Amino acid sequence: MSKYYQPEIETMPYEEMRKLQDERLVAQVKHVWDNVPYYRKKMEEKGVTPDDIKGVDDLHKLPFVTKDDLRECYPYGLLAAPLKDCVRIHSTSGTTGKRVVAFYTQKDIDLWEDCCARAITAVGGTDEDVCQIAYGYGLFTGGSGMHGGSHKAGCLTLPMSSGNTDRQLQFMVDLGATIICCTPSYAAYLAESIEEQGIRDQIKLKAGIFGAEAWSESMRKDIENKLGIKAYDIYGLTEISGPGVSFECEEQTGMHVNEDHFIPEIIDPETHEVLPLGEKGELVFTSISKEAFPLLRYRTKDICVLSREKCSCGRTLIKMAKPMGRSDDMLIIRGVNVFPSQIEEVLIEVGGGDITPNYLIKIDRINNTDTFDLDVEMSEEMFSDDVKSIAKVENAIKDKLRSILGLGVNVHLVNPKTITRSEGKAKRIIDNRNI
Amino acid sequence: MLVKQVSAFIENKAGRLNEIADTLAKNNIDISALSLADTTDYGIVRMIVCDPEKAVLALRESGVVCKITETLAIAIDDAPGGFAKGLKALTDNGIEIKYMYACISHEKGKALMILSVDDPQKADALLASTDAGKVNPSEIYRHI
Ligand SMILES: [Zn+2]
Numbered sequence: 001m002s003k004y005y006q007p008e009i010e011t012m013p014y015e016e017m018r019k020l021q022d023e024r025l026v027a028q029v030k031h032v033w034d035n036v037p038y039y040r041k042k043m044e045e046k047g048v049t050p051d052d053i054k055g056v057d058d059l060h061k062l063p064f065v066t067k068d069d070l071r072e073c074y075p076y077g078l079l080a081a082p083l084k085d086c087v088r089i090h091s092t093s094g095t096t097g098k099r100v101v102a103f104y105t106q107k108d109i110d111l112w113e114d115c116c117a118r119a120i121t122a123v124g125g126t127d128e129d130v131c132q133i134a135y136g137y138g139l140f141t142g143g144s145g146m147h148g149g150s151h152k153a154g155c156l157t158l159p160m161s162s163g164n165t166d167r168q169l170q171f172m173v174d175l176g177a178t179i180i181c182c183t184p185s186y187a188a189y190l191a192e193s194i195e196e197q198g199i200r201d202q203i204k205l206k207a208g209i210f211g212a213e214a215w216s217e218s219m220r221k222d223i224e225n226k227l228g229i230k231a232y233d234i235y236g237l238t239e240i241s242g243p244g245v246s247f248e249c250e251e252q253t254g255m256h257v258n259e260d261h262f263i264p265e266i267i268d269p270e271t272h273e274v275l276p277l278g279e280k281g282e283l284v285f286t287s288i289s290k291e292a293f294p295l296l297r298y299r300t301k302d303i304c305v306l307s308r309e310k311c312s313c314g315r316t317l318i319k320m321a322k323p324m325g326r327s328d329d330m331l332i333i334r335g336v337n338v339f340p341s342q343i344e345e346v347l348i349e350v351g352g353g354d355i356t357p358n359y360l361i362k363i364d365r366i367n368n369t370d371t372f373d374l375d376v377e378m379s380e381e382m383f384s385d386d387v388k389s390i391a392k393v394e395n396a397i398k399d400k401l402r403s404i405l406g407l408g409v410n411v412h413l414v415n416p417k418t419i420t421r422s423e424g425k426a427k428r429i430i431d432n433r434n435i
Numbered sequence: 436m437l438v439k440q441v442s443a444f445i446e447n448k449a450g451r452l453n454e455i456a457d458t459l460a461k462n463n464i465d466i467s468a469l470s471l472a473d474t475t476d477y478g479i480v481r482m483i484v485c486d487p488e489k490a491v492l493a494l495r496e497s498g499v500v501c502k503i504t505e506t507l508a509i510a511i512d513d514a515p516g517g518f519a520k521g522l523k524a525l526t527d528n529g530i531e532i533k534y535m536y537a538c539i540s541h542e543k544g545k546a547l548m549i550l551s552v553d554d555p556q557k558a559d560a561l562l563a564s565t566d567a568g569k570v571n572p573s574e575i576y577r578h579i
Contacts, residue, residue, distance in 0.1 A: 378444045378500045385442035385504045415446050
């Protein structure tokens with residue numbers, strides 16, 4: 001078996017890929033112009049017609065699509081193919097009540113499953129493997145996407161769906177699962193249960209593909225150590241297709257985007273300007289092959305970096321970093337973009353425990369300068385009977401944040417349980433600036 | 436002799452030290468020695484108490500971060516030169532003292548000191564044969 005599922009695409013020289021993208025984009029723009037009145041209106045408002053789009057270089061001329069558009073168009077407003085050609089829907093919960101419904105033709109399902117098969121093949125999945133799908137099945141895309149991908153990659157597929165940990169472990173042992181697909185938090189839970197039941201030596205897992213949730217590098221290391229596997233990241237969203245929009249290869253340094261179907265861009269979330277490769281900003285996707293629900297320039301709100309550096313796996317597909325946070329959560333302090341997730345990574349590393357110490361970011365503006373304070377709840381792991389050791393912890397937090405953000409922060413260690421928690425999730429930011 | 440010290444984290448805010456004292460009082464835990472090391476933001480309370488395990492449980496229960504560390508209690512003569520004499524076995528062997536504080540003593544002519552060093556076991560062995568090492572445990576872990 002090849003190490004690639006579709007080598008001709010996955011290792012295609014960039015110039016060829018660009019040509020393919022140009023052709024598909026031109027056709028896609030025409031397709032939505034002809035079939036989706038909502039799109040036509042949006043384009044007309046921006047003064048763009050399909051004639052203006054001759055290739056990827058013209059992509060920036062197109063209007064953006066946001067979650068608000070999806071809400072407004074619920075359920076059929078963005079449908080670009082006749083309903084009789086659609087064979088399935090998937091759905092995801094919207095932020096304010098109404099769900100997003102995405103439609104798929106058989107061709108859309110096929111190309112999506114191809115993307116998932118690329119991801120499974122990239123972690124070593126072949127017809128010798130047993131792939132346990134422990135994502136939820138149903139409206140959620142996780143289960144069925146990876147399920148179809150596993151079929152295409154030739155694995156024996158265990159359609160477990162999520163939950164029922166005892167049954168998961170029984171099948172994992174009895175049927176010798178070698179690859180597991182689930183959320184990272186469920187993987188961590190499975191790892192703990194395996195440890196508790198003392199069945200680690202009966203587990204044949206070699207790889208895991210974990211997505212649909214934010215997770216950190218330290219969590220990756222923890223899962224890898226506990227399960228004795230390689231843990232790979234996968235990225236996707238229902239609006240674009242589902243899991244497999246991008247996937248990690250053996251290098252584990254970012255995810256290859258299936259750019260023959262989905263063109264990524266990075267934009268400045270404030271000015272909407274397209275940013276050059278390597279710069280951090282909001283990730284935007286354009287679906288260039290899908291028939292039923294092809295979103296153009298969909299703003300994901302994920303903050304991310306793209307890179308076209310050569311990858312040792314041989315794939316030429318562009319890579320995206322693990323999203324660093326949501327543009328909704330982004331703070332701008334002294335002109336620097338700051339995400340709570342960056343602070344969490346540092347606190348987990350310094351705290352040495354499994355859980356993030358509770359924290360509170362406090363920002364104010366004094367004499368036209370932003371002040372940046374961070375309260376961190378003291379934990380048993382960070383505490384010591386001598387001042388020097390505690391000062392070391394304090395300085396480690398400061399130094400690491402300074403090197404990651406390039407910002408000085410005042411760290412205050414506070415008594416445990418003194419930072420208010422609301423519904424389990426603490427209110428992490430107090431921004432007192434009046435801008 | 437080796438003694439178990441309870442140390443606890445406190446923010447520099449009014450009433451924090453009181454909360455700790457209250458918790459110990461409610462649990463009937465007697466304090467023989469106490470010192471406070473503080474910085475601008477926080478402090479560390481170090482205590483020798485009659486029942487360290489019970490104290491730690493009670494403090495944790497009340498939401499205080501605390502721990503037990505091994506420290507040394509030494510007896511010194513309550514007279515000029517007594518302090519230097521008591522520490523001689525440690526200074527002669529190059530053992531550095533991280534911090535120290537005084538403890539209540541009921542024996543006439545003697546003072547008790549609590550010491551923190553990197554290797555308490557080694558320090559204890561060095562002191563064992565000296566006068567400084569002669570400490571009556573009931574003096575430290577006093578039960579009422
Ligand atoms: Zn690669």
